[in-house]
Structures are given as structure tokens and as C-alpha cells.
Amino acid sequence: MTIPFKTETFRDDFTFSNSEAAIRRFPFPFDRDAYMYAVNIEQHMPGPAKSATEFPIDIDEHYVAEMADRDLVLKADPLRCQSLPHMMTAEWDLLELLMTSMARDYPEHFSLERSGREWHWINRPLGIDQRFTFEDPATLPLSPMEYITRQCQGDFCLLDQRDDNLWMDAGIVTTQADWSLDFDLGMNFIEWHGPVPLAHEIGVFERALKFLLNLQQGRPVRRLNWTMTINPRLDTSPENYHRWGIDRTTVTPDNVGDKVHLRVELQALWRLPRSNAIVFSIRCYLIKMRELVTQPKWARRLHRVLRDLPGELADYKGLTNYRETTVAWLSKYDDGAPTSPGFHPD
Amino acid sequence: MSGETIAVRVVAAEAITPTIKRLRMVARDGARLPPYSAGSHTVLTMASGERVIRNAYSLLGSTLAGGAYEVAVLRAPRSRGGSAFVHDHVGEGHELTLSVPINLFPLNRRARHHVLVAGGIGITPIGAMADELAKVNASFELHYAVRNEARGAFCGDLAGRYGERVRLYVSERQERLHVHDILMRQPLGTHLYVCGPEGMIGNVLADARALGWPETSLHAERFLAAAGGAPFALRLAKSGVATTVGEDQTLLEAIEAAGIEAPFSCRGGVCGECELPVVSADGEIDHRDHYLSAEEKAAGCKIMPCVSRLRGRELVLDL
Numbered sequence: 001m002t003i004p005f006k007t008e009t010f011r012d013d014f015t016f017s018n019s020e021a022a023i024r025r026f027p028f029p030f031d032r033d034a035y036m037y038a039v040n041i042e043q044h045m046p047g048p049a050k051s052a053t054e055f056p057i058d059i060d061e062h063y064v065a066e067m068a069d070r071d072l073v074l075k076a077d078p079l080r081c082q083s084l085p086h087m088m089t090a091e092w093d094l095l096e097l098l099m100t101s102m103a104r105d106y107p108e109h110f111s112l113e114r115s116g117r118e119w120h121w122i123n124r125p126l127g128i129d130q131r132f133t134f135e136d137p138a139t140l141p142l143s144p145m146e147y148i149t150r151q152c153q154g155d156f157c158l159l160d161q162r163d164d165n166l167w168m169d170a171g172i173v174t175t176q177a178d179w180s181l182d183f184d185l186g187m188n189f190i191e192w193h194g195p196v197p198l199a200h201e202i203g204v205f206e207r208a209l210k211f212l213l214n215l216q217q218g219r220p221v222r223r224l225n226w227t228m229t230i231n232p233r234l235d236t237s238p239e240n241y242h243r244w245g246i247d248r249t250t251v252t253p254d255n256v257g258d259k260v261h262l263r264v265e266l267q268a269l270w271r272l273p274r275s276n277a278i279v280f281s282i283r284c285y286l287i288k289m290r291e292l293v294t295q296p297k298w299a300r301r302l303h304r305v306l307r308d309l310p311g312e313l314a315d316y317k318g319l320t321n322y323r324e325t326t327v328a329w330l331s332k333y334d335d336g337a338p339t340s341p342g343f344h345p346d
Numbered sequence: 347m348s349g350e351t352i353a354v355r356v357v358a359a360e361a362i363t364p365t366i367k368r369l370r371m372v373a374r375d376g377a378r379l380p381p382y383s384a385g386s387h388t389v390l391t392m393a394s395g396e397r398v399i400r401n402a403y404s405l406l407g408s409t410l411a412g413g414a415y416e417v418a419v420l421r422a423p424r425s426r427g428g429s430a431f432v433h434d435h436v437g438e439g440h441e442l443t444l445s446v447p448i449n450l451f452p453l454n455r456r457a458r459h460h461v462l463v464a465g466g467i468g469i470t471p472i473g474a475m476a477d478e479l480a481k482v483n484a485s486f487e488l489h490y491a492v493r494n495e496a497r498g499a500f501c502g503d504l505a506g507r508y509g510e511r512v513r514l515y516v517s518e519r520q521e522r523l524h525v526h527d528i529l530m531r532q533p534l535g536t537h538l539y540v541c542g543p544e545g546m547i548g549n550v551l552a553d554a555r556a557l558g559w560p561e562t563s564l565h566a567e568r569f570l571a572a573a574g575g576a577p578f579a580l581r582l583a584k585s586g587v588a589t590t591v592g593e594d595q596t597l598l599e600a601i602e603a604a605g606i607e608a609p610f611s612c613r614g615g616v617c618g619e620c621e622l623p624v625v626s627a628d629g630e631i632d633h634r635d636h637y638l639s640a641e642e643k644a645a646g647c648k649i650m651p652c653v654s655r656l657r658g659r660e661l662v663l664d665l
């Protein structure tokens with residue numbers, strides 16, 4: 001099936017929107033009417049056809065526009081993509097994972113032919129045709145990680161495993177929810193999670209780390225994380241806070257439907273074979289409140305989650321300025337009827 | 347079985363010394379086997395009549411990128427069946443099942459220099475490390491202690507491949523491996539890796555600690571070959587199963603033989619995957635793993651059934 005790629009922007013005039021099909025496949029993150037941190041890790045198994053988890057790497061209608069936005073971010077700030085020297089093997093592992101998944105699951109858009117170390121990669125939507133030698137960086141125009149992640153939706157972190165910990169030693173991060181690769185580079189799992197409230201106290205990170213240290217090849221896992229963003233902006237980085245922070249004060253009862261977005265991250269983790277590193281993918285999905293309320297169950301549920309969210313979480317996620325206005329707007333779509341368990345729309 | 351498995355066929359089986367047999371295996375369906383990092387092991391599942399034997403072995407070489415997998419199996423003097431089975435019954439054409447590679451003994455890729463120390467069959471993961479380090483042009487030296495050259499697997503190979511970087515110590519020629527002296531002259535940022543008999547590992551680590559080496563620079567492959575012990579009664583509270591753990595059977599094997607699925611990964615007491623809660627123990631738990639802390643062991647609420655057992659009458663597990 002060919003994906004109809006959209007022409008749209010995630011900055012300036014913000015023309016981003018979701019098609020009806022994209023709304024239906026949106027990875028809604030709440031399976032009940034309340035939210036709290038937990039070790040919400042599950043096997044990254046194929047989900048239903050057309051869902052965001054049908055394939056391990058999800059490519060959707062926003063692909064081409066997102067890649068153009070990533071290019072703009074990197075041009076303005078090359079430090080969004082960094083890799084310490086010992087991560088080269090992991091970079092090749094990542095390139096292999098992404099190329100083989102994309103070519104297998106989207107054959108009409110991508111293809112990969114391998115003859116020993118001689119590889120031939122074709123990316124039709126972006127008009128790329130590249131022959132190269134696997135594990136020979138001189139045969140690619142960019143480092144393997146930057147080369148392939150400029151062609152794949154989602155941010156990626158490569159984590160080296162040593163001393164019973166995971167270390168953020170490489171990554172490309174251009175669509176982040178207010179954290180910085182340049183700041184976190186070289187930190188370990190507990191250090192980079194330092195700013196998160198409450199979760200440390202209830203043992204979330206200790207248990208999650210123990211689990212990840214034993215992550216096996218061929219058994220990837222995933223979890224969902226969420227926040228909210230004003231305007232469909234992918235690059236909400238601390239580096240650019242001066243550009244987008246102010247947006248949070250612009251929400252009024254009249255513009256909630258178009259301005260306020262639920263931002264969901266489908267995060268997946270794979271053990272990489274040659275390097276024993278882990279790759280952490282952060283695939284960002286945006287949906288406008290106006291689009292979200294087309295699914296009555298999601299409208300009722302988000303209203304309740306947002307209304308009852310612990311204050312520490314709302315503060316950490318940066319919702320405090322516009323939470324009340326948004327809850328009031330959503331309340332019009334909540335008749336108090338019970339919601340069915342699970343993520344899926346009724 | 348916990349985790350992904352691969353159905354393989356043995357394509358070559360060769361005695362490389364009188365007590366070590368090398369197996370070369372490929373996927374039965376012809377698919378490429380996943381590459382792996384140096385220090386990885388795989389768990390081999392073998393069917394010996396009614397009995398299912400599972401043993402962990404280090405993978406030789408490294409990053410074969412789609413080639414075959416090789417392991418070298420030492421005939422253990424007090425084998426509970428695994429290594430004897432490989433030596434007596436596994437040959438070309440034999441079909442086995444492998445777990446996907448797991449690495450509990452990884453290289454530290456930030457080290458400035460790597461000191462590799464192997465004793466006897468401990469050369470299997472250490473040799474793979476030398477392979478990988480040579481491939482990425484990292485700085486390393488390899489010290490390999492064997493009883494005699496005929497029994498030392500791969501002595502010739504290693505010397506041929508890495509030349510000056512390899513030192514052999516043959517105890518029959520009165521050559522002694524003085525780890526203390528080796529460690530004395532290492533630059534800051536060096537990491538030490540050791541695999542061999544328990545006693546040797548203990549000595550090497552003690553030398554390093556005495557010289558003030560930080561724990562994070564010390565790495566040992568502490569695979570335990572699960573040993574047997576006196577038999578005891580086992581009851582699984584949740585599944586309502588009662589059985590006996592035989593003399594040369596592990597607790598985990600007894601659980602599996604009773605048809606109950608239990609998680610596991612290394613089957614050598616290090617990874618923590620198979621941890622089970624203890625309901626009661628009529629006797630003393632014989633903790634043999636390297637995973638639980640001393641406090642956890644003393645508390646007696648958890649057991650690692652791949653290596654640990656009971657000295658006593660009956661163990662009841664919450665399974």
C-alpha cells in the first residue's frame with residue numbers, strides 16, 4: 001500500500017494536520033481514566049493492521065515533512081546529532097535495523113539489496129539511491145547513524161551498556177519534549193532521568209533499568225509516554241525555548257481545538273547485536289484537540305485524565321498555564337458516560 | 347524456553363584437544379544467524395532420550411555477521427550429562443536448539459587498553475574478545491594459561507593471529523602467570539577481563555583489588571557449571587506440583603521436567619532472569635549464584651533455581 005505523503009509544516013505557519021485515517025491510528029496513551037507513572041513496558045509485538053504498531057518502525061503520512069523539518073533543525077544546530085567514538089559499531093547496528101525493517105515493511109517506498117558487505121539502498125519518497133560498503137564509513141556521505149536517521153521518523157538514542165547501567169553516548173534528537181541531547185550526552189539512565197518527579201520515589205527507574213539491562217536480541221519492547229504541545233511544533237527543545245515557550249500563554253477558549261495538541265511518544269527499545277548497545281527510539285505523534293474529540297471515548301477520557309492529573313506531573317510536563325482552559329473546553333465532550341477499558345476508540 | 351530460540355544443525359564437530367570438542371552450527375532453515383558481540387553466550391538445548399539438557403556456552407570468534415556459530419565444549423570431569431552428551435553423541439548432522447546470543451561479559455568500549463586473561467577453556471569468550479578488539483584496532487594484550495600445549499585449545503591459532511600481543515603460560519613447563527606483575531605496568535583507563543577456573547578468577551581479582559584497581563575496571567565471566575547435590579523434595583505452590591530434584595539435576599531442570607514453564611536466560615547464576623520466590627524451606631538454601639546480594643541470600647525469600655538448591659528435606663516455591 002502506498003502512503004500518501006503530505007506537504008505540511010511544523011513551524012511558522014504550522015500547516016500540519018492529521019487525515020481521518022491518521023486520527024484512527026493515533027496511539028492514544030490512556031487505557032483508563034487516570035494517569036500515573038508506572039513501569040509500562042510491553043513486548044514490541046506487531047499490533048493490528050494499519051495501527052502505529054503494525055510494524056516495528058512506523059512510517060506514516062507525515063514522513064516527508066518530518067524529514068524536511070529535521071534537516072532545518074540540524075542546519076541550525078548540528079549538536080542535535082552527536083556520537084562518541086566508541087559508538088561506531090552501534091551506529092552500524094542501527095543502520096541495519098532501520099534499513100532492513102523499512103525495506104521489509106514498506107517495499108513500495110524503500111528497498112535494500114545486500115550482497116555480503118556491498119549494500120544498495122533505495123529511498124523513493126526522498127529520492128535517494130545509495131550503494132555502500134557495510135561497516136566502511138568512508139562509503140557513506142554521513143556517519144551511519146545520521147545517514148539513516150535523517151531518513152527515518154523519530155528521535156534515536158544509542159545507549160552503551162557498562163557498569164550495570166546504560167549511558168547515552170550517541171543520538172539524534174530533533175523532535176524532543178523539552179530535553180537536550182547535548183546536555184544529557186554521556187549521562188547514565190539514573191542521571192538523565194533526574195528531573196522526573198515522583199517516579200524515582202516509587203522505584204520506577206530502578207526496576208526499568210534492571211529490566212533493560214537484560215533486554216534480549218530479537219525481543220524489543222515498547223512504552224508510551226505523553227505530554228502536550230501548543231501548536232504542532234516538533235522541535236520543542238530547551239535550545240529553542242525562547243521560540244516556543246511563549247506559545248503556552250496564547251491558549252484561549254476559542255483556539256484550544258486548533259492550538260492544543262496531545263503529544264504521544266511511542267518509545268521502543270532494541271538490543272543491538274554487534275555492539276551489545278541498546279537503541280531507544282522516540283517516535284512522536286501529534287493530534288489536535290479538534291481531531292481528538294472526533295473519537296468520543298478519547299474525548300471523555302482525556303478530559304478526566306487532564307482534570308485529575310497530579311500537580312507535580314502537570315508542572316513537569318509544562319501544562320500548568322493552559323490546563324484549566326483545555327479541561328474546560330474538553331468538558332463539553334464529556335457527558336459522564338463510562339468509558340470502555342483499553343486504548344482503542346469505541 | 348524463555349526468549350527467542352534458533353533451530354540449528356551441526357555442520358562440523360571436531361575434537362581440537364583430547365577433552366575439547368568444537369561444534370559449528372548453522373540455522374536449519376538456512377536463514378542467517380544474528381551477529382553478536384564478543385563475550386556472548388548461547389544456551390544449547392539437547393534432547394538426551396527423555397531428558398532435556400540445557401547448557402550455556404560462550405560463542406567463539408565474534409561478529410560473524412550471518413555466518414555460523416561455534417562453541418568449544420570441555421568434557422567436564424563431573425559432568426551432569428551436558429558436556430558428556432556433546433562429546434559422546436553430538437556430531438555432524440545433529441539437530442539442536444540455541445537461544446539467541448546474550449552478553450553478560452561485554453567489553454568496555456571506552457577502555458584505553460584491555461588486559462585479557464584466560465585459563466583453560468576460559469579462552470572461549472576471551473578469544474572472541476581478542477578477535478573483536480583486533481578488528482576495531484583497539485589496544486589489548488592476552489595472557490593464556492594452559493596445562494600443556496596439546497591441551498590448550500587454539501594456542502597455535504592465537505599466536506599466529508595476534509603475535510606479540512599473546513603470551514602463553516604452560517604449567518607443565520613451569521611457566522607461571524604472574525598477574526600482579528602484569529597489572530603493575532598498566533596505564534590508567536585499562537580494563538581487565540578474566541575467565542577460567544573459579545580459583546584463578548578469585549586470585550586475579552584479588553591481585554587487581556590489592557593494587558587499587560576500581561571495581562568498574564574488573565570483569566569476570568563467572569559462569570557456573572551447575573553442579574548437583576543431594577536430592578530433595580520440591581513443591582510448587584501455585585501449580586500444585588510435587589516432585590523430586592535428583593542428584594544430578596538442577597532445581598530449574600526439575601521444574602521444567604514437571605512440565606512447568608519457568609523463565610531463565612544464562613543458566614549459570616548471573617543474569618537474574620530465573621529468580622523465584624520461596625514460600626518455605628525445610629532445610630538450608632544453598633545459594634550458589636552471583637546474582638542475589640548477601641542480604642537477599644541471608645533472608646532466604648528468593649532463589650535462583652538454575653544453580654542453587656536445598657540442603658534439606660523440602661523446598662516450596664511460589665510458582
Ligand code: HEM
Pocket residue numbers: 037038039040041157159166168178179180184189192193194195196199204205208212223225226227280316317
Ligand atoms: C533507556 C532508554 C531511555 C531514555 C534514553 C530515556 C530518556 C528520557 C529523557 C531524556 C527524559 C526527559 C527527562 C528530562 O526532563 O530531562 C525522560 C523522561 C521520562 N522517562 Fe525515560 N528514557 C528511557 C527509558 C525509560 C523507561 C524504560 C522508562 C520506564 C518507566 C522511562 C520513564 C520515563 C518517565 C516516566 C519520564 C517522564 C516523562 C514525562 O512525564 O513526560 N524512561 N526519559
